[in-house]
Amino acid sequence: MPSDQRKDWDTYFMDIAYMVSTRSRCSRRHVGAVLVQGKKLLGTAYNGAPSGVPDCSEAGCMIAEDYELLTVEGQEQMIKKQRCIRTIHAEQNLLLFTDRVDREGSSVYVTDEPCWTCANMLANSGIIEVVFHRAYLKDSRKVTDMMNQKGIVFRQLESYIPPSETLHQVQD
Numbered sequence: 001m002p003s004d005q006r007k008d009w010d011t012y013f014m015d016i017a018y019m020v021s022t023r024s025r026c027s028r029r030h031v032g033a034v035l036v037q038g039k040k041l042l043g044t045a046y047n048g049a050p051s052g053v054p055d056c057s058e059a060g061c062m063i064a065e066d067y068e069l070l071t072v073e074g075q076e077q078m079i080k081k082q083r084c085i086r087t088i089h090a091e092q093n094l095l096l097f098t099d100r101v102d103r104e105g106s107s108v109y110v111t112d113e114p115c116w117t118c119a120n121m122l123a124n125s126g127i128i129e130v131v132f133h134r135a136y137l138k139d140s141r142k143v144t145d146m147m148n149q150k151g152i153v154f155r156q157l158e159s160y161i162p163p164s165e166t167l168h169q170v171q172d
């Protein structure tokens with residue numbers, strides 16, 4: 001491959017996050033996250049049930065319903081949403097399986113914009129940058145505000161295109 005076609009680091013690490021997400025057994029959402037220090041990969045994680053207990057492919061998703069305030073065609077509406085709560089989120093698994101000392105000054109690449117709970121935990125984990133691809137609009141504004149307050153670089157790779165073999169239809 002000519003050097004000018006070589007993948008940049010953002011693409012390289014996001015590709016790995018998408019590859020990791022294919023390990024997920026939740027039929028609703030496949031999320032992958034990787035910990036990177038400089039250009040070194042220090043950890044990988046995906047969303048899943050705790051090891052040793054049945055996962056979504058065995059026991060089915062564990063569905064919780066709640067209402068979200070969404071703006072639809074300029075009107076604020078309460079919309080009923082379903083989520084799977086069986087899994088530990090990829091970002092939380094990443095924190096469970098990496099060391100604090102490795103996280104200090106590191107970046108997290110994650111396929112999906114973190115939810116509020118994961119964002120709060122990442123903000124207190126020692127990392128200094130979060131890079132994501134797919135937006136998660138429900139929590140986006142408050143997550144972005146909090147990352148700004150905390151001084152964590154928070155950026156979306158908008159023109160990034162994931163490897164097609166890693167894609168999975170996201171159910172909302």
Ligand SMILES: [Zn+2]
Pocket residue numbers: 025026027028029056060061062084085086087
């Ligand atoms: Zn599930």
Ligand SMILES: [Zn+2]
Pocket residue numbers: 089090091114115116117118119
């Ligand atoms: Zn989360």
